[in-house]
Amino acid sequence: MQQLNQLLVRLLQAEVEFVLVGELAALVHGSSLVAGQMDICIRMCEENLMRLKTALADLLPVHRSRPDIPFVVTAENWARFKNLYLKTDLGIVDCLGEVLGVGGYDETLSHSIVLNLPIGPCRILDIDTLIKAKEAMGHPHDLVTVQHLKAVRALTK
Numbered sequence: 001m002q003q004l005n006q007l008l009v010r011l012l013q014a015e016v017e018f019v020l021v022g023e024l025a026a027l028v029h030g031s032s033l034v035a036g037q038m039d040i041c042i043r044m045c046e047e048n049l050m051r052l053k054t055a056l057a058d059l060l061p062v063h064r065s066r067p068d069i070p071f072v073v074t075a076e077n078w079a080r081f082k083n084l085y086l087k088t089d090l091g092i093v094d095c096l097g098e099v100l101g102v103g104g105y106d107e108t109l110s111h112s113i114v115l116n117l118p119i120g121p122c123r124i125l126d127i128d129t130l131i132k133a134k135e136a137m138g139h140p141h142d143l144v145t146v147q148h149l150k151a152v153r154a155l156t157k
Contacts, residue, residue: 003090004024004035004037004090004091005119006090007038007088007090007091007093008020008024008038008117008119008122009119009120010055010056010059010090011055012119012120012121012122013055014051014052014054014055015051016042016048016051016055017042017048017051017105018040018041018042018043018095018123019041019105019108019124020038020039020040020124021039021040021041021096021099021125021130021133022035022038022039022040023035023036023145024037024038024039025039025124025125025130026130026134026145026148026149028115028117028124029124029127029130029149030152030155030156031145031149031152032148033145036091037091037092037094038092038093039093039094040093040095040096041096041097041098041099041102041105041108041109041125042084042095042096042097043105044078044081044082044097044105045078046073046075046078046079049073049078049081050073052073052084052095053071053072053073056071056086056088056093059089059090060089061086061087061088062086062088063084063085064086064087064092067087081097082097082098083095083096083097083098099125099133100133100136100137101133101136101137102125102129102132102133102136108125108129109123111125111126111129112124112126112129113126127149127153128153130149131146131149131153134146134149
């Protein structure tokens with residue numbers, strides 16, 4: 001978990017435009033599940049991808065499905081990226097251009113809240129929209145997360 005926090009700090013310090021989604025977002029909302037990776041919805045534009053590249057540069061980022069291919073962003077190739085599934089020395093970060101059940105970055109951003117975490121302010125998908133996204137994913141671990149989030153929501157109302 002400490003390594004994911006370090007990844008989060010790097011993204012915030014590099015001013016990468018993103019919204020935290022997935023299990024780490026569920027954990028921040030109060031779920032007791034363990035997050036093994038970071039999932040973010042990211043603005044897929046050249047400037048933002050360059051900030052992401054800078055934030056991760058010394059962590060030897062590679063594409064998870066092809067670890068022999070390093071993560072490289074250039075003025076020529078940035079537009080090809082729709083999603084990025086990266087492995088770094090601090091852990092896995094999945095950078096999504098779209099969240100299932102929610103939409104692209106702008107739609108995801110409109111359903112986010114700002115949380116003042118110990119490491120600084122961070123945009124996170126609101127709990128109701130996170131539940132909707134996890135239900136849309138429909139994998140067994142997503143449905144377990146939905147149960148946890150609904151329990152958290154019931155306790156906080």
